Amino acid sequence: MFFKGLALTSALGLSTVLACPDHDYHSQLKTQGLRIHKRQQGAPPNWTYDASIDWGRLSEDYSLCQTGTHQSPIPLTVNQGLSLRHNPIFNNYDMEAQGTFYNWGYGPAMTYAHPEGDYSALPSFTFEEEDGHNETVHLSGWHIHAPADHSVQGDKAKAELHLVHAGEEGHYRSVLAIRIDPGNVESTFLSNMPELISYRHTEERVNTTSNPRLALDEVSHFNQFWTYKGSLTSPPCTEGVRWYMARNIMFASDDQMQQLLNASHFSSRAEQQVWRHQINV
Numbered sequence: 001m002f003f004k005g006l007a008l009t010s011a012l013g014l015s016t017v018l019a020c021p022d023h024d025y026h027s028q029l030k031t032q033g034l035r036i037h038k039r040q041q042g043a044p045p046n047w048t049y050d051a052s053i054d055w056g057r058l059s060e061d062y063s064l065c066q067t068g069t070h071q072s073p074i075p076l077t078v079n080q081g082l083s084l085r086h087n088p089i090f091n092n093y094d095m096e097a098q099g100t101f102y103n104w105g106y107g108p109a110m111t112y113a114h115p116e117g118d119y120s121a122l123p124s125f126t127f128e129e130e131d132g133h134n135e136t137v138h139l140s141g142w143h144i145h146a147p148a149d150h151s152v153q154g155d156k157a158k159a160e161l162h163l164v165h166a167g168e169e170g171h172y173r174s175v176l177a178i179r180i181d182p183g184n185v186e187s188t189f190l191s192n193m194p195e196l197i198s199y200r201h202t203e204e205r206v207n208t209t210s211n212p213r214l215a216l217d218e219v220s221h222f223n224q225f226w227t228y229k230g231s232l233t234s235p236p237c238t239e240g241v242r243w244y245m246a247r248n249i250m251f252a253s254d255d256q257m258q259q260l261l262n263a264s265h266f267s268s269r270a271e272q273q274v275w276r277h278q279i280n281v
């Protein structure tokens with residue numbers, strides 16, 4: 001079985017928090033600055049991935065996309081080495097967390113349910129920031145891009161999973177990124193996902209549970225990783241996001257990969273120049 005049958009559950013207070021980027025206009029959600037707000041009813045986003053080289057030009061609100069010092073994604077290489085600092089320490093990641101499964105317009109996505117403004121019961125990890133203070137961030141949801149946002153050694157994987165974490169005040173604060181490529185095994189994380197909803201049916205919503213630990217299991221729980229200071233990978237390209245890219249790849253069977261790609265739509269931002277990103281520093 002490639003994807004699990006639908007497990008309908010009654011959700012708690014359903015989150016209004018989207019995954020990292022601001023593009024699911026069907027759910028009428030929006031980010032403004034770092035705060036997460038409900039999108040005003042109405043227009044779809046006025047930007048597209050086809051034109052991601054020039055988002056800064058669309059709006060003054062998007063100027064960071066053009067002028068930011070920590071824009072994502074950036075190319076990662078083996079020469080950069082792996083990080084010896086900022087190790088994520090997972091607190092309660094082994095949990096059948098409740099939420100809503102849907103298609104964010106470009107691929108599968110899940111938003112976890114939590115009481116309004118209170119992320120404390122969601123899976124979390126703790127890391128040491130560069131100034132030495134320890135910070136705990138909570139998993140608000142995940143979504144998949146295809147092809148990958150980040151390249152490693154010049155190659156982009158066929159897809160990239162983003163596990164999006166909120167800081168204390170609901171800011172987007174950290175993303176755990178995992179590359180997904182075809183291999184000789186089935187991915188347990190993908191086989192536990194509900195039957196995929198096509199990007200053509202972005203109104204569909206499924207209340208279900210998913211255990212994010214299954215994703216960590218496939219990449220040795222981020223025991224090796226790159227990390228850097230970056231941004232959202234879609235307008236308004238807000239900075240202040242610590243990125244982690246697992247060294248290991250999540251492998252999927254050819255069938256899983258094809259089903260995933262069939263439910264996906266091009267969603268990879270043009271790569272940005274490395275500037276103040278402090279890769280692995």
Ligand SMILES: *[C@@H]1O[C@H](CO)[C@@H](O)[C@H](O)[C@H]1NC(C)=O
Pocket residue numbers: 008009010011012013014205206207
């Ligand atoms: C999913 O959960 C939300 C929030 O509790 C609820 O409003 C909605 O009716 C549920 N949908 C289904 C299909 O159960």
Ligand SMILES: *[C@@H]1O[C@H](CO)[C@@H](O)[C@H](O)[C@H]1NC(C)=O
Pocket residue numbers: 046058059060061
């Ligand atoms: C695009 O949307 C942004 C954010 O809502 C807005 O500030 C901007 O004026 C819009 N630009 C165009 C050209 O519609």
Ligand SMILES: *[C@@H]1O[C@H](CO)[C@@H](O)[C@H](O)[C@H]1NC(C)=O
Pocket residue numbers: 128132133134
């Ligand atoms: C942060 O956590 C690490 C690992 O638990 C610990 O060694 C360090 O002392 C902590 N730093 C602060 C400022 O609490």
Ligand SMILES: *[C@@H]1O[C@H](CO)[C@@H](O)[C@H](O)[C@H]1NC(C)=O
Pocket residue numbers: 198200258259262263
């Ligand atoms: C792709 O998805 C559509 C539904 O959106 C389905 O009809 C079609 O059979 C799928 N194709 C493959 C190759 O999975």
Ligand SMILES: [Zn+2]
Pocket residue numbers: 020021143145162233
């Ligand atoms: Zn993303």
